[in-house]
Amino acid sequence: MSQASSSFLAFEPAPAAAPRAYRVLDAASVVDVLAGLPEIRARLGGAPSAWRVRDVADGNLNSVFLVDGPDGGVCAKQSLPYVRVAKDTWPLDASRARFETAYSARLAPFVGRLAPTLFHFDPELLLIVMEKLEPHIILRKGLIAGRRYPRLAADVAEYVAEASVRTSDLAAPFETRAADIALFSQNLALQRISVDLIFLDPYTKSARNKIAPALEPWAATLRRDVEIKSAAARLRLAYLTKTQSLLHGDLHSGSIMVTPEETRVIDGEFAWVGPTGFDVGNFIAHLVMAWFAKPFHAEGGKAAAARAAIEQNIVAFWTAFRRRFLEIAAEATPGGDGLPDSHFGDPAGARRRSEIILAYLDDLCRDAIGFLATKVIRRIVGFAQIEDFLVIVDPDKRARAQARALSLACSLLVEPDRYRDIAALVAALPKFDRADLDPGFAP
Secondary structure (H helix, E strand, O other), rough: OHHHHHHHHHOOOOOOOOOOOOOOOHHHEEEEEHEEEEEEEEHHHHOHHHHEEEEEOOOOOEEEEEOOOEOOEEEEEEEEEEHHHOOOOOOOOOHHHHHHHHHHHHHHHHHHHOOOEEEEEEEEOEHHHHHHHOEEEEEHHHOOOOOOOOOOHHHHHHHHHHHHHHHHOOOOOHHHHHHEEEEEEEHHHHHHHHHHHHHHHHHOOOOOOOOOOHHHHHHHHHHHHHHHHHHHHHHHHHHOOOOOOEEEEEEEOOOOOEEOOOOOOOOOOOOOEEOOOOHHHHHHHHHHHHHHHHHHHOOOOHHHHHHHHHHHHHHHHHHHHHHHHHHHHHHHHHHHOOOOOOOOOOHHHHHHHHHHHHHHHHHHHHHHHHHHHHHHHHHHHHOOOOHHOOOOHHHEEEEEEEEHHHHHHHHHHHOOHHOOOOOHHHHHHHHHEEEEEEOOOOO
């Protein structure tokens, strides 16, 4: 791990509110702050008056500036004390930058160049200064444009497998696990957002929900159907109680930056110790939604080719994740207290350990498919909707694409035995392409 990131291991729990010296930075004041940091000033080069600053924030929670000097560039990200789209009505604890910094430090030894390098963290301004990623673009925008990313599936699989095993009882001693749980369980402001927006709001009447008129029958079904709500409740309980590994917590196509040669995972501010299947399911969910939206982004053969590429990415991601999970677990399990050598050190024990890990993976897959469903639902009838669907200008076409994805999601929740693995999920996608606005569709 680099010297720059090693200092983040001294992270202390966040205060209840933003520090007294905190102030919201703009393009001018962020230059003033960076100019006072010798390492960053040297990285940028030249005089601060010559630096170019771009405000590139497109999310709800942070300010993000790209700063370029004659010798290089950096990205400066500051947590805001409110939700950007509801500044006056939705205050928010800004200390999440502390958790993002701690998450990055925890995973840096394992994921390496699959995440941006952090150069500096200011605990008063809640400002992270990190590597600027260019010419990378946000994965979601690339998928909408129909671009191909040959490294995507393998890179994200590597990232999630490393995090999933190394921070679990398969590899980490329980003292380390206890420290992770104690630390990240304090990330309460963002976990309240996750619990409410993913597991509660879509199944009730909430002022935060954004429901297209054509999807009102679907929203009513989600509020009324006890089987759907029971499945969502089981997943909510798993999210709250199943402390398997350190999660990114928001691993979707907007939190991944790509070029054809490289993949980087960003924005770990929702970090949480929970069920490993949550990150896995979240990533696949956004590929699934891109699949349903694709015919409304491109015509004919282009749409079919793009869909085939998405299907290949889903299968390749799961295949690579499973393979790497097993490889890392075989290498690392003696270091964890879950499956100690004192019980499984002889050849018979090693075989049994392998069987237990395979069962662990099967359980993880079931969780992932369930969490996938909840993520699809919240992105269509909940608060934070996604560009994949929103760029479809015609509201009727948009609603039809969304209804098809909702139909799959509800089936995943109430008929889980139909989807025992990722291959079954991918094989089912074309069947739900026949769904329309009627919630009663059954493939």
